[in-house]
Amino acid sequence: MTQHVDVVVVGGGQAGLAAGYHLRRQGLDFTILDADPAPGGSWQHMWDSLHLFSPADHSSLPGRLMPTQPGEVYPDAGHVVEYLADYEKRYDLPVQHGTCVDAVRRDGGRLLVEADSGRWRARAVVSATGTWSRPFLPAVPGRDDFTGRQLHTVSYRRPADFAGQYVVVVGGGNSGAQIAADLALYGDVTVTWVTQRPPRFLPDDVDGRVLFDVATARRRALEEGRSDTGGVASLGDIVAVPPVRAARDAGLLRVRPMFSRLTATGIQWPDDSRSDADAIIWCTGFRPALSHLAPLGLRGSRGHVATAGTQAVGEPRLHLLGYGDWTGLASATLVGVGRTAREAVRQVTGLLR
Structure with a gap:
């Protein structure tokens, strides 16, 4: 009916x-x-x-x-x-x-x-x-060759699920930073955080309130024909929430540029060196x-x-x-x-x- x-x-x-x-x-x-x-x-x-x-x-x-x-x-x-x-x-x-x-x-x-x-x-x-x-997964060479665990942000729940493992977190946005920090602070996970470009942290005192105000100001400027302020993108990409700040300040967020391909047992870097990995977490958006x-x-x-x-x-x-x-x-x-x-x-x- x-x-x-x-x-x-x-x-x-x-x-x-x-x-x-x-x-x-x-x-x-x-x-x-x-x-x-x-x-x-x-x-x-x-x-x-x-x-x-x-x-x-x-x-x-x-x-x-x-x-x-x-x-x-x-x-x-x-x-x-x-x-x-x-x-x-x-x-x-x-x-x-x-x-x-x-x-x-x-x-x-x-x-x-x-x-x-x-x-x-x-x-x-x-x-x-x-x-x-x-969820979006990039077409990275060798993705189908990797024999370890691959999951997207949508399937991540807690660091204990990766205890004792080598984990590669891919993605330079908020999800990538937060999940990398979550794993690093757990203490029993070896984490490598991989990003396309160096991560850009927003100032530590910036939270969602400031971001909304900045975005609103940009929209108002554009509607009134004034020059583009750049909005949130001009400040950075990653909100430094407390766990991210803690991991960053403790030197636990080890960041490397994007690898060239996946192998059966891990990743291959642009200089042809290799690193083993048990899991890849794709924080690559939607x-x-x-x-x-x-x-x-x-x-x-x-x-x-x-x-x-x-x-x-x-x-x-x-x-x-x-x-x-x-x-x-x-x-x-x-x-x-x-x-x-x-x-x-x-x-x-x-x-x-």
């Missing part, structure tokens, strides 16, 4: 919930379809030691401040999961968990959303599936999870859907929310997605009415 609603939101993580909050305020008939069996979005899949970059009161969705976590300045991932679950319940958001959306198609004057548990005809769709379900939109034929040669703000250029009934700056400033963050969600829902409401 096909159900009829005003709006279907695909994805029940932070972006989907922010959209749901504003849809509720507009009085629209909507449903949120989420592949995860429980609330919390991608936060429920993070590694054990992960903490936010910002304090709780700067990590909130619209309408509800995140409560502080006792004993923590920067809340951990478990606290975020609890917050998102409470948020979903507090605003009575109609999230159907355990529902995987396979396709979104045009169906006359509506969009047809096909999922493993049914079909919905909607006047508009908000895609908020994020990137966590689509791509937008957009396969459900394939029937609409909107993706360009680089895989992105062309958008004006959050609205798909080739399908005005579709909005993309929370995938990064290309769908709204800081829209992939807890604190940033609310503003973008409000604007997306404003446009959806105008279209429907």
Whole structure:
């Protein structure tokens, strides 16, 4: 049976919930379809030691401040999961968990959303599936030859899983730095951190609050026709959260340039020397999870859907929310997605009415 609603939101993580909050305020008939069996979005899949970059009161969705976590300045991932679950319940958001959306198609004057548990005809769709379900692995020579363990950020949980091993962490962003530090501070893991370029640490007093302010100032400057300030990228790449600072200051973060290939037993460096490794952890980022939109034929040669703000250029009934700056400033963050969600829902409401 096909159900009829005003709006279907695909994805029940932070972006989907922010959209749901504003849809509720507009009085629209909507449903949120989420592949995860429980609330919390991608936060429920993070590694054990992960903490936010910002304090709780700067990590909130619209309408509800995140409560502080006792004993923590920067809340951990478990606290975020609890917050998102409470948020979903507090605003009575109609999230159907355990529902995987396979396709979104045009169906006359509506969009047809096909999922493993049914079909919905909607006047508009908000895609908020994020990137966590689509990890990126680079095509490094010899990757298939390596006989040790290979995993991506999405599968890392705790350093004890690598006790007594030689581990290579690949990636010069926040995930690479934090996982390398997590392993190095454990003490029973030999860690080599490999990056394409020397890691650039942000000043130690910079956290998510400063990053958001800097990004906002850059956007305002560009909108007003002033010169580009460079934004966050001008400051550095890695937030020096306490564990990263501790490992760095103790000299435990041993960084080497990118290796040339993997071998059966480890890695080969550009000078042809070799190092053994038991595991490679690829902290090499993600791509937008957009396969459900394939029937609409909107993706360009680089895989992105062309958008004006959050609205798909080739399908005005579709909005993309929370995938990064290309769908709204800081829209992939807890604190940033609310503003973008409000604007997306404003446009959806105008279209429907």
